[in-house]
Amino acid sequence: MTRRAFLVALVAVSLSGCQASRERPPQIRYGRDRCAQCGMIISEARFAAAYLTREGTWRSFDDIGDMLAFSKAHREDVAVFWVHDYEGEAWLKADSAFFVKSSELHTPMGHGIVALGDRERAEQLARQVHGSVFTFTELLGQR
């Protein structure tokens, strides 16, 4: 192979690894990817969470509680935390979501924390499962 061809190939491969964006929600392959904290396979989207570090590394979790525990233990510089809406399964940025915590919520790791897109639904769920509503900042503070 000529040197030029090699360089072309190099450029081609380096273009393929493009930078992750802050606005792009995480991509988790359910039933395949593993939780960074507990090592379990992430099966259920509605409990799954992820964050992106400023270095551009994604960390995925099977339970919001595991994400909190992991970020506390590893103290990484996080650009954005993502969680799922418990009911609609849409990705939400954690700082705009409302969290319900209750032992009646059976999350994969038993932390009993789920996220919802608006306060109203969060309070409704909290009444059903005898839990309480938190913001993400409050959750981070608790731990």
Add this chain to the structure above:
Amino acid sequence: MTLIRALGILLVSIALLAPLSRGSPTGEGPGMRALQALIASAPSGATLRVPQGVYTGPIVIDKPLTLISEGAVLDGQGQGTIVRVTAPDVMLKGFVLKNSGRSLAHEDSAILVEAPRAIIEENTLSDVLFGIYLKDAPGSVIRRNKIVGLDVSEAERGDAIRVWYSSDVLIQENETYNARDAIIWYSQNVSVWGNRFVGGRYGIHLMYAQEIRIEENALLKNFVGIYAMYSRGVTIAKNLSLGHRGPSGYGIGLKDSDSVSVAENVIADNSVGVFVDNSPSAPETPVVFRKNLFAYNETAVMMLPSVRGDLFTENSFIENFEHVGIAGGGQLVGNLWERNFWGDYLGYDADGDGLGDLPYKSERLVEDLLDRHPQMKLFLYSPAIQALEFAARALPIFQPQPKLIDPQPLMTPVLPTLEFARAASLRSGMPQAATGWLLFVGISLIIGFGWGVVRWLIPHPLLPSPSKGRGAGGEGEIVVRGLTKRFGHVIAVENLSFTVRAGEALALWGPNGAGKSTVLHCLLGLLRYDGAIALDGLDPHRQGKEVRRLLGFVPQQIQIPDDFTVGEALLFFARLKGVLREAVPPVIQRLGLDKFLHKRIGTLSGGMKQRVALAIALLGDPPILLLDEPTASLDTQTRKEFLQLLNELKSSGKTLIFSSHHHNEILAVADRVLVLEQGRLVQIEHIDGRGVSELL
């Protein structure tokens, strides 16, 4: 009495409206009412024999009862939980349950037990989200059930068995397929014995559980065989854990678990045999691996570098790609490796005590590299990896620190005996017929190859002889204008022009290197050249194949593989030229080759070889013959005979061009002679005796 009964039915019906409100079922069948009514009317503690028939769910068992199926099928119709047990001491035996709801959020189950001491026995569950769900149901028994999960993607499955805050539970001899887990949450003193978990996510999954005994289970082809997380006091013994593959394909995984004993298991064919993460998590709670067999795993034991306090003793490590791996690289410290058998141990046992006299050291450069840079696993199985390993062994500078040292390794493996293992093993066997066919094909190919069965290609009647395979026709006129040929800087032929009339014999004469052969090769279209050549108007450059059909070529010495017989060679070239089979014998006769047809080319004399070459050239009756020093390697007598042949051909009207440096040859055959010197035409002479003798 009948009044009370009717009232009961009414009440139950009302009670049933509640769950029905969540998405209506397709009408409540008479069967369901019958079963629920039966339950309602039965006194507490009674035994109900449920007759054959299909009963639709949901069904609630709200009093201590023993329900024994006599062929009853409970159909959830894809809605909610099929059977809900809300009273203690209920026994459910021999039912077929199918089609639970599919909502993970509502944890739709086949059987949900919410009261102590249930016995769920010998039921068959299929197409259910959750199978048997014990929720605050201590003292229950789940025995000999068969549970088949939904055929949906992994993420949409529920647990085959879920034990939730239920202590003192026995899970025995069940079989589950395609479910998520058999999971035990927040429970103590649970026995999991003699089950078979196939194709699930985690075969057995412990979450915050304590005092769990997992024995004699077969775990096959799940994502993970047994995963103990945040649990304490776990005994895992005599299990078979096979075929767990994938990014977390662990035979057994331990995460933050303490006081774990893993003994006498067979852990084979997994991506990782045993995965250990932060276990033990507290001091004085050892994790012990004893007498296990680790075989055919990619990595037998994978540990995080932070793990401390594990003891591995009397285990056998056989044929794993890597016996011990360190996730993320690093060093293992604080674990004990004693008296294990290592398949790649190279030491000896001089004193005969069954223990190696040299310590076993696990040190492999490539393993170290792959632990540190897992993306390099892409090159696994590449010979390059082996080369690297070999280099590392040869040059000890590259050796990393040993991952572990077993001071007294066992000389022979201690293999656990699993009574059930043979039966449970994966028998996805090879259909013997297919093997047979493969072998048949393989062996017949060898034989065919060796004995030349493929000969059918030549005499095969199905290969048609091309119809235009008769004499190539044509006049045999050759026009050459300005022919120039360079080989690099060397000029072989320069600006050569000549014409040959049909039926004429032209000799190319000159010393070696004069360019005689080059001219012939250009005529054959075997070389690229400048200038123009036309043979009967055809251009060798662009119509090489057609031109060669007009030409018969005789080289100085014929080059045919020695093991061809004369007959075979003639037949081969006849086919190549598209000549009819019938056209071959006349050529054979003409050149007197009849008696030599079965002789191999290698055994022929030089003269005979040239005759064969001429015969080949004459196949297809081409109007022009090119001969490159045809007599150079012949003795005087054979040369005479050969020249006579050429004269006969000439008189039969063939155009001949031949190169030579024998003047008597030229005198005998040629009409004209082209004299070449260093690629240039020096002279053209007609052969009329006088001039030529001067020239030569």
Add this chain to the structure above:
Amino acid sequence: MNTLLFAHREVREARRNRWLWLYALVFVALASALMWLGLSALGSYGVAGFGRTGASLINLILLIVPLMGLTLGALSIAGERERGTLLFLLAQPVSAAEVLIGKYLGLAFALIAALSAGFGISGLLIAWHGGVVQSDLYLALWGLTVLLVLLSLAVGFLISALARKGATAMGTALFVWLLLVFLSDLGVMGTALVLRLSVGQLFSLALLNPLQSFKLLAVLIVQGDLEILGPAGLYALRAFGDALVPFLLALLVGWTVSALALSVVIFRHRGALE
């Protein structure tokens, strides 16, 4: 039609080719030995599956099969050119492409026969030993190996069309073998470590070597998954999904066809004499 004639002639020649017999013998012996060793231990647990033995078989194939294809291919045209037989063939009313393709087909047939013998005999050993092999996987691996030998034979022909002498061709073939089997992988590994390439870049770079395509497919056949190849394997599955197998197959076939096409072009240009 002429192509078939040349193919037949080549098969006939190949039967007398000592190299070919030697390769076949070595392949049969090693494959059988591997199967035997892989199966003799621990069969009683039913764990001695094809996976493990298959893995070592992949390794063996990667080592030997390209050597077979490259060297035999390299000797074919260059050898005949040196002996002068090529000149005589091309002086007949045939085209250069017919000669080359015919020779390619003939040698390919001979090589496939040798490989099949290896697979057949090791399969026999497994069956005799009562081993368990999924025959569909075994056949798939055989088919893939056939692709590999066709590929390396085509590259061998390319070398042969380029080389002037048999010895040059042989030397080049050995070097190319070394390059494909060892040097390129080591080079990519080194590059990746030094430049800290991402997994995707590493994967793309590795695929420049067609042997890697073969290996990935073989691992897919034997293990049913690429996850054994770590993050890069996962990347491949994620990036290509279902298109991975067709893509890799296309790479193998593409290499074969382009090498062969290129050798036809070169051979037509150079002929028997230049």
